Amino acid sequence: MARRTPEEAEQTRQQLLATGLKLFSEQGVEATTLKQIAQVAGVTHGALYWHFRNRADLLQQIHHAWMLPFEPVWLEQCQALQQDALAALKLYLLGVLDGFEQDAEACALYRVFYQPVVLCNDLKPLFDSLEQNRELWLDQLRRFLKQARKQKQLRKKPDPVELAFTLQQAMNGLLHEWLRTGRSFGLKARGEQLVELLFAGLPYK
Incomplete structure (x- = not known):
């Protein structure tokens, strides 16, 4: 042979x-x-x-x-972040959702590593890496919101850290439901509705 x-x-x-x-x-x-x-x-x-x-x-x-869409979309919006943080944040959120909608492998990756409530034994060696990634994505949201406050687009309270956590949970919930239902609705289209609702509740100046 x-x-x-x-x-x-x-x-x-x-x-x-x-x-x-x-x-x-x-x-x-x-x-x-x-x-x-x-x-x-x-x-x-x-x-x-x-x-x-x-x-x-x-x-x-x-x-x-494989890479999930968070990092490439973050890099796309870094420049815009300095000019208009809230507009860049909106594009970031929608870009991430669009990235998942267009990339079947990203969806599969998220389902395997980030959707399980409890990690099985074979996934436990990755626990620290998965948690670090979640913290990285949360930090990206914090940076948008902190910059928005510097640009006087938001009031000083509530804390951007708390707002970032709320945004992350809302986006996770939408993504989880989309995957759970077999992609039964347009993720980016529904995401646009969610983002508009979330932004309507932001503490603007």
Whole structure:
């Protein structure tokens, strides 16, 4: 049997990552076996173990293989943040929702790693990283709101930290419901309604 090239090995690895993400998101982590992933990916069980030590290792590599829309949209709005923080915040929120609506892999990633209420054992090694990401996204909201207060778009109270937490929970709730119902409504369209409602309740000057 001919030895596989590094390119072929990497192609197999990427196929296993994509198949694992798909099955984990559709069936749940605990209901998905490595044998099943290998079968659906069209490789041997041994080939899977050549790339990944166990299910926890596969999950960790899946987590690092894709990016959720928070960071790229944040980078897009950093410049606008200095000019009009509230307008940039609105574009950030809608951009994140649009990113999820347009990217099936981002949705699957969020469902696997951020939607479970309780992490199964194979996800527990990622607990600190997941919490750091949530804190990073919350901090992005805080920075918008702190800058809006500096620009005198908001009153000094309530605290931007509290407002950021409220915004994050509202957006999480919409995203969770959209995924739970099988994307039964337009996420960005419903998000525009939610953002208008949330902004109407902001403590403007």
